[in-house]
Amino acid sequence: MIFNATLVNEALRRIERIVDLNDSFNAEVEREVERMEVPTVLKKEFSKALRGLLDPVKTPRRGFFIVVTGIDKSGKETQCFNPRRTPGVKSLMDFLLELKGEVFPISLPSYRTLLGSLVGSYLGVKDVNVKLSGEISEEHAWILWSLDRAQYNNDVKSWLNQRNHYVLARRWTESNVCYQTVRGISEDRILRFERNIEKPDLILVIDITAEEALTRSRERDRYEKLDFLEKVREKLLEISFRGLIGRTVVVNGFGSPSEVNSRLLKILNFYLRRS
Helix, strand or coil: CEEEHHHHHHHHHHHHHHHHHCCCCCHHHHHHHHCCCCCHHHHHHHHHHHHHHCCCCCCCCCCEEEEEECCCCCCHHHHHCCCCCCCCCCCHHHHHHHCCCEEEEEECCCCCCHHHHHHHHHHCCCCCCCEEECCCCHHHHHHHHHHHHHCCHHHHHHHCCCCCEEEEEECCHHHHHHHHHHCCCCHHHHHHHCCCCCCCCEEEEEECCHHHHHHHCCCCCCCCCHHHHHHHHHHHHHHHHHCCCCCEEEEECCCCHHHHHHHHHHHHHHHHHHC
16 A cells, blocks of 8 residues: 555644544544545544544553563564564563463554554565655654554553453553654653553563664664664663653663573563562
């Protein structure tokens, strides 16, 4: 699919205004989406994301929400899900399953979804099934990441309403704050837009330097440059120590995947026992 970037950009501008002016998803919001000059398939996905962004109702939480984050190439995917079965690594997902829990896994950006594919197209990621003709402005591109996350919000909320249910997410709101504030988008603007997004119970930051990230990188997207990643890491550590998004633990990301894994599992086990 190919989407006109100018029309998508205008839709993103209108979506931010909708979220700013409304406290809930209603018929008028639905009409606003229908008036957007983008294909119907995209309107449908925007509506789903807006339902997540405009749902202020808090439900009892009986489960536990874990986020694993870090700058690019810090090993988030390996530690969360270990898709390549790296020796010596017990993924956090496998660890949670061994506790007889049920896990809702989320990996962001979610390139297999339409909204996640828009993020991928913007970044220049290969093999996404969406293309943009033209360029989305940096002033509104950050909203793509928020929409990608928001499409899961109501499912996350429902999932966490049950005991022994875990949400395990690779990246969440903290990632958008770090990457986009470095590009000039204000922290308050992002947090207001994502004000109804579910907050994690525990954020694990796998910390490596920007130099190490680029050493590990083979193919680079538009955000993988030394100076940029240094600033992102600095912002990530800053909001971690402030506890901006939630309870956060910074974990040394140097060493073998097995060594990092051991640190993460020890910390996760500690906090789960306290919950």
